[in-house]
Amino acid sequence: MASSGTLVVEEHRLDRQLGLRDLVLTQILCVVGSSWVGVAAGLGRAQTVMWVAAMVLFYVPMAAAVIGLNRAMPMEGGLYAWAHRAFGNLGGFLTAWNLWVYGLAVTATILYALPTELAYLIGPTAAWLPENHLASVGIVTFFLALLTIAALRGLNIGKWIHNVGGIAMLTIFAVLILLPLWGLARHMPIHWAPLAYELPRRDLRSLALFGQMLFGAQCGLEYVAILAGESKSPEKTIGRSVWISSPIICAMFIFGTSSVLAFSTPGHIDFIAPIPQTLRIALGSTGIGNLFAIAAIALLQFRLIGAASYIFTGVTRLPMAVGWDDLLPEWFTRLHPTRRTPTNSILCTAGLVFLLVVMGGFGVHAQEAYQLLQGASLTHYEIAYLAMFAIPLVGAGAVRKELPPSLKWISLVGLGATLFSLLISAYPVVDVISPLAFAVKILGTTAVSNLVALGFYMVRRRKVSEVPSVALETSADIG
Numbered sequence: 001m002a003s004s005g006t007l008v009v010e011e012h013r014l015d016r017q018l019g020l021r022d023l024v025l026t027q028i029l030c031v032v033g034s035s036w037v038g039v040a041a042g043l044g045r046a047q048t049v050m051w052v053a054a055m056v057l058f059y060v061p062m063a064a065a066v067i068g069l070n071r072a073m074p075m076e077g078g079l080y081a082w083a084h085r086a087f088g089n090l091g092g093f094l095t096a097w098n099l100w101v102y103g104l105a106v107t108a109t110i111l112y113a114l115p116t117e118l119a120y121l122i123g124p125t126a127a128w129l130p131e132n133h134l135a136s137v138g139i140v141t142f143f144l145a146l147l148t149i150a151a152l153r154g155l156n157i158g159k160w161i162h163n164v165g166g167i168a169m170l171t172i173f174a175v176l177i178l179l180p181l182w183g184l185a186r187h188m189p190i191h192w193a194p195l196a197y198e199l200p201r202r203d204l205r206s207l208a209l210f211g212q213m214l215f216g217a218q219c220g221l222e223y224v225a226i227l228a229g230e231s232k233s234p235e236k237t238i239g240r241s242v243w244i245s246s247p248i249i250c251a252m253f254i255f256g257t258s259s260v261l262a263f264s265t266p267g268h269i270d271f272i273a274p275i276p277q278t279l280r281i282a283l284g285s286t287g288i289g290n291l292f293a294i295a296a297i298a299l300l301q302f303r304l305i306g307a308a309s310y311i312f313t314g315v316t317r318l319p320m321a322v323g324w325d326d327l328l329p330e331w332f333t334r335l336h337p338t339r340r341t342p343t344n345s346i347l348c349t350a351g352l353v354f355l356l357v358v359m360g361g362f363g364v365h366a367q368e369a370y371q372l373l374q375g376a377s378l379t380h381y382e383i384a385y386l387a388m389f390a391i392p393l394v395g396a397g398a399v400r401k402e403l404p405p406s407l408k409w410i411s412l413v414g415l416g417a418t419l420f421s422l423l424i425s426a427y428p429v430v431d432v433i434s435p436l437a438f439a440v441k442i443l444g445t446t447a448v449s450n451l452v453a454l455g456f457y458m459v460r461r462r463k464v465s466e467v468p469s470v471a472l473e474t475s476a477d478i479g
Contacts, residue, residue, distance in 0.1 A: 014076060015340050017155040018231040023241035025166030026159075026224055029307050031249050032169055034300060035113070036217035037176075038274025040253070041260040042209050045193060046200035051254050054214045058421075061414025063246055064407055065388055066222045067239040072402040074238065076229025077321030079222050083387045086395030089327060090457060095387045096322045097453040098380040099226075103315030104349065105377030108356035110308040111140045113273065117304060120276030121297040123290070140357050147309050148350040151316055154339045155230055158313055165306015168299040170248075175296050176275055177255045179282050180262045188282070192262040194255055208424050215385070215421035216378045217253065221246075222388060226314040226321075275300060312349065319345045326464055327457070379446040382422040389415035 018026075040047045075081040079099060084092025115136040119129040129135055150158050180192040200206045221242055228234035260274050263281045270277040276297045283289035283296075320342040323333035332345045389411040392403050400408075425442065 014229045015154065015156070016230055016232050017159055018227060018237075020232075020237045020240055020244075022159050022163060023224055023231065023237055024244050025163045026310055027221060027241050027245035028249060028252075029162055029166040029169055029303065030220040030223050030310055031218060031245070032173070032252050033217065033307070034169075034172075034273070034275050034303065036213065037253065037256040037260050038269045038277075039209055039212050039217065040257040041264065041269050041274065043200050043206060043213075044261065045196040045198040046206075047257045047261065048195050048254060049197060050200060050210050050213060051250075051257065054210065054218060054417075055250055058214050058414060058417040059218045059246070059250070061389065061410045061417070062219065062221055062385075063242050064410045065392070065414060066225065067242055068403050068407045069222075069388070069391060070225050070228065070238045071235055072399070074225075074228045074235040076227070077318065077324075078225030078228060079384060079388055080226075080318060080321055081228075082391055082399075083384075084325060086391040086399045087387070088396075089325070089461070091387065092325070093322065093327050093457050094450065094453055095384050096318050096327075097450070098384040098387075100315060100318045101449055102377045102381035102384065103311050103318070104352050104356060105380070107308050107311045107315065107353050109377060110304055110311070111143055111353070112136070112357055114143060114301070114304060115139050116270075116273045117276055117297065117301055120273055120280055121294060121301070137358060141354065143305060143308070144350060144354060144357075147305075147312050148346060150309055151313055151346045152336070152339070152341055152343060154341045155227070155313070158309055161309045162306050165303045165310070168302035168306065172275065172296055172299045172303065173252045173256050176259045176278065177252075179259050179278065183262065183282055188263075190262045192258065194258045196258070211421040211424035212378075214417055215382055215425075218249075219378075219381060219385065223311070223314055226317050312353070316342055316346045316349050319348075327460060379422060379425050379442055380449065382418050382425065383446070383450070385418045386415060386422070389418060 040051060043050055069082045070078075073082050073085060077084075077096070080092055080096035083095035087095075115129050115132075118139065119126040122129075150161055180190060183190045184192070200210070224231075224241065225234070225238055228238065231237055256275075260269065260278050263278050264274070276293075279293045279296050283293040319328055319332035320335075322328045323330060332342065332348075334344055335341060336343050392400060392407045392411045393415070
């Protein structure tokens with residue numbers, strides 16, 4: 001099947017811009033979100049146990065599935081292409097739809113976090129910024145315009161934005177992990193236990209936090225496969241990027257969370273920007289500490305912009321790949337004649353992300369809007385992951401024959417972990433105006449979204465099936 005993927009790439013002449021270094025930095029950029037150490041810190045000193053459990057139950061199965069499926073099918077479109085071959089047109093389309101909606105929502109989520117991050121960067125005088133919707137939308141619009149321009153220019157520029165973001169993330173986590181040593185040297189009253197062992201409380205909130213750690217914090221290794229057609233030797237380099245980045249990612253999660261807990265108590269953690277909050281507590285808002293905090297938070301902005309650019313790029317490629325299979329109008333597949341980028345898809349995506357940001361903040365506070373956008377994005381991503389883990393289990397026989405036999409049992413574990421995360425995702429982990437309304441918005445949005453996708457698919461297939469008969473009738477009339 002690798003040859004088929006290669007033929008598709010050659011037919012559409014996509015530029016292979018991404019090497020192993022780019023992919024490793026991109027994996028770190030995509031998987032390690034800055035907010036997840038705050039979510040995990042909400043569990044207190046049970047975070048180490050819960051991180052290890054989450055990695056065994058989800059991260060390892062995810063890594064195995066990505067390596068096995070990409071090796072068999074290194075094709076542009078990634079998970080969509082795998083599901084399309086394993087489950088046919090409808091299964092592939094619904095998988096692509098959920099990936100696409102996830103990408104739109106998570107891009108909006110990342111951009112929505114920028115005003116909060118900038119407030120920490122500026123200091124106490126800018127505390128009003130995240131709750132001022134006009135100012136927040138203005139900031140987001142500016143950065144979205146930059147991402148759109150970069151995407152139109154292509155990965156020859158975009159990959160450097162991603163690389164800088166990955167390097168910034170590595171740097172900021174190195175600072176975060178070493179921050180307790182700074183605190184101890186200055187005799188600050190901190191409680192640092194890098195590998196504390198403690199069982200979590202047995203309540204619904206702990207389960208909800210674990211559900212977010214299980215899936216939301218660790219997902220994303222497969223996303224880079226969307227750009228397989230723009231990667232050098234994707235059947236090898238994407239798998240290698242998983243092997244190299246995985247131990248780094250796991251260490252960042254565990255030790256980064258320990259540092260957040262050293263300076264903050266579980267009930268007073270900012271779930272949008274836990275790292276800037278920790279930096280401000282540790283370094284203060286005056287003197288040399290303030291300068292270090294500003295520099296560190298500035299690096300975090302580069303990470304956020306890089307992550308948003310990367311997810312945005314993947315979102316723009318999905319309609320193109322789906323259009324190649326005639327499941328979307330040809331309009332989405334049109335490439336710029338020299339840059340070879342899907343211009344129409346990029347502009348359409350930018351407009352939808354803007355709408356999500358504006359709509360996500362209506363009538364709620366910043367933390368709730370952030371959780372709402374994040375929750376809606378993850379439920380769609382979880383559905384796509386259910387499809388990924390189902391491929392080795394119930395996919396087409398021809399596909400399953402190309403996969404290692406052990407992947408079937410590993411995928412079963414990943415499928416169970418993803419399903420648990422999906423079921424618990426509607427429970428809010430922050431104070432919200434109405435928990436019931438919050439759950440209805442998330443689950444209702446996911447259900448309505450997939451019904452819309454199913455309706456669109458049926459209409460599209462009907463139109464495509466009518467094309468040959470219409471053409472035949474036209475030819476007869478002409479004759």
